[in-house]
Amino acid sequence: MSGPFGLPLALLTDSYKASHAAVFPSALSATAYAEFRQPFNNDPSDHRMVFYGLQYIITTYVSRIWTDTDVDTAKAFFSTHNAGHSAFPFPETLFRKFVRENNGHFPIRIYAMREGSVVYPHTPVMQISARDEYAGLVTYLESVLLMMWYPSAVATLSRKAHTRIKERYSQSVDESAMWTLESRMHDFGFRACTCVEQSMLGGAAHLLTFAGSDTMSAAYYVQHVLNGGRPVATSVPATEHSVMTAYQSERQAVMRVLDEYGKGVVACVLDSYDYARALRDVLPIVAERQVRDGGVFVIRPDSGDQVEAVLMGLQAADKVFGSTLNSKGYKVIRNASVIQGDGVTLDSLVRILDAVLNAGFSAECVGFGMGGGLLQKLDRDMMGMAVKLSSITYEDGQTRDIMKFPKQGSSKVSLPGKFSVHADATQNGAPVAYRASHAPSDPDLLQLVYDCGPVPGHTWDSFDAVRARLDDQWTRFPKIARAVSDDLLDYQKLIHDRQEQRVNDGSAFA
Numbered sequence: 481m482s483g484p485f486g487l488p489l490a491l492l493t494d495s496y497k498a499s500h501a502a503v504f505p506s507a508l509s510a511t512a513y514a515e516f517r518q519p520f521n522n523d524p525s526d527h528r529m530v531f532y533g534l535q536y537i538i539t540t541y542v543s544r545i546w547t548d549t550d551v552d553t554a555k556a557f558f559s560t561h562n563a564g565h566s567a568f569p570f571p572e573t574l575f576r577k578f579v580r581e582n583n584g585h586f587p588i589r590i591y592a593m594r595e596g597s598v599v600y601p602h603t604p605v606m607q608i609s610a611r612d613e614y615a616g617l618v619t620y621l622e623s624v625l626l627m628m629w630y631p632s633a634v635a636t637l638s639r640k641a642h643t644r645i646k647e648r649y650s651q652s653v654d655e656s657a658m659w660t661l662e663s664r665m666h667d668f669g670f671r672a673c674t675c676v677e678q679s680m681l682g683g684a685a686h687l688l689t690f691a692g693s694d695t696m697s698a699a700y701y702v703q704h705v706l707n708g709g710r711p712v713a714t715s716v717p718a719t720e721h722s723v724m725t726a727y728q729s730e731r732q733a734v735m736r737v738l739d740e741y742g743k744g745v746v747a748c749v750l751d752s753y754d755y756a757r758a759l760r761d762v763l764p765i766v767a768e769r770q771v772r773d774g775g776v777f778v779i780r781p782d783s784g785d786q787v788e789a790v791l792m793g794l795q796a797a798d799k800v801f802g803s804t805l806n807s808k809g810y811k812v813i814r815n816a817s818v819i820q821g822d823g824v825t826l827d828s829l830v831r832i833l834d835a836v837l838n839a840g841f842s843a844e845c846v847g848f849g850m851g852g853g854l855l856q857k858l859d860r861d862m863m864g865m866a867v868k869l870s871s872i873t874y875e876d877g878q879t880r881d882i883m884k885f886p887k888q889g890s891s892k893v894s895l896p897g898k899f900s901v902h903a904d905a906t907q908n909g910a911p912v913a914y915r916a917s918h919a920p921s922d923p924d925l926l927q928l929v930y931d932c933g934p935v936p937g938h939t940w941d942s943f944d945a946v947r948a949r950l951d952d953q954w955t956r957f958p959k960i961a962r963a964v965s966d967d968l969l970d971y972q973k974l975i976h977d978r979q980e981q982r983v984n985d986g987s988a989f990a
Contacts, residue, residue, distance in 0.1 A: 482549070484541070488553040492541055493623045498570035499569045499570070501574060502569055504615065505872070505874060508877070509873045510618040510872045512607075512867050513608070514865065514866065515604055515605060515895070516603070517601060517865070517892070518864040518891070519863070520863055530632055530639055532632050532950075533595075533635075533685065534606070535940045536631070542930055545584035545585060546578070546586065547579060554575075555570070558570045574617060587611075588614070589609045589610070590929050591924075591926040592605060593925055593927075594949065596945075596949040596953075600960075604899045604913050606625065607898070607899060607926055622867040630685075630860075633859075633863055634682040634854065638690060639689050639954055641826060641829060644826065645661065648843040652844075653808070663690070664690070665690045665847075665848050666693065667690070667849075667854060667855070668821050668851035669682065669686075670683070672855055673855050674856075680698050680701045682698070683698020684943075686698070686854060692713070699713035699715075702943050706946075718748070718749075721752050724748070724750075730762055734765070738766065738769050746778065747777075751782050755789065755792070759779070759792060763779070770816065774815075778816070786824070786831070786832055790832050790836060791839055801813050801814045802814050810842035811840050812841075812844060812845060819847040819848065820832060821848065821849025866892070868894040869882050881975055883895060883896040885979065893976075895964070895968065896971065897968075899914065900915075900919040900925075901926050902919060904961075907962065910957040911925055912962060912965050913963060915968050
């Protein structure tokens, strides 16, 4: 079998998809598109989102070559998959046809935004089409294509964290120390993932913005698969509670760590027994060693009130390590800092940083780690990613542009027709969707990435290039933009009114 995990490729979809080709109207072509329907977590003040992860899905799943063995194995599965363990319908004839006539490549065409693009609600991020007898397969791979909601959501979450930290950096950090910003959010999420593949994809999405990661599956994937061997992610030696409690005393544990790693950056968790007492009794000894050896000691609380724990660590470090006052009037602790990695969210991150600045410390004195909150506590509804049919050309040549507009679900209204996406100079280059037939003359941002098989000559951008694109567009684009052209909105209203009339006069149900 050609599919991953011992699965035939025909099963990389939802069951009901297999029944659609038989009932789809005969057509010369069909077109669908993908969009995010809403900003991340319905954020009313910032609609920017990151489109990321399609390269992995296309190269790992969509581009795989189907074989007759895949179809045979799928047929055996479908033979008992219907209610009562009876035969479930699936398009066996179509599958065998493209195995024979298209070298086993799935017969759809995909245009998409480039990896790392900043998009908005209702930006068509992908356009999928199928022709002739394969028109009914246009959305067969929808389910696996939609899985890029996950890396897109992680990439957006990390970028939003970066935005919040950067605002506090601008207020409290000298220009000479701004380079530390990319290490302020560390990926602790490997153990929170449901599988290694999730950690790799989500961890890579995080690395589009930050460089700190303990998720080595992602660090390796980014460096050696996506970036030509050039490293992106870094980490530092650090202890966990099992190391600290294995010693008779916390002082012994810390001293052993300093013997081994004290000349560099090392992090120690200090709440195995009593965080406040560890700060009082152990930290002065650490300070003496670290100042002598020139290393940096990172204090990690892992329980209690997040804000209180960070402030306690900073104040204790300031007392024994000392600090300097930067040009913006904030304290920068010598040879020490604090990292808060317990239950961090976008909201708590802001609370912690604001308290740190209010206490007179620079934002560079604090780092953050996110685990389950970064790689696990997300879902497709956070940005509402969806694929919808938008146009069909029937056998007689008549083209019908289609949209969904459920009366009981206005948030699920879709766009009709075929689209192109263009940079809008009046919005600093933010993407705007147009009807393909009424598009500007400048280049379409939707690029061909799959054409009934791999596209000859197409190469994916390096991870460095994707990072640069995201950084440039997130900085340059407005937080809220007009993502759909007036002409397309007018056309949507026209199609809506026509279809609504058919609903009202009953012809839509005849």
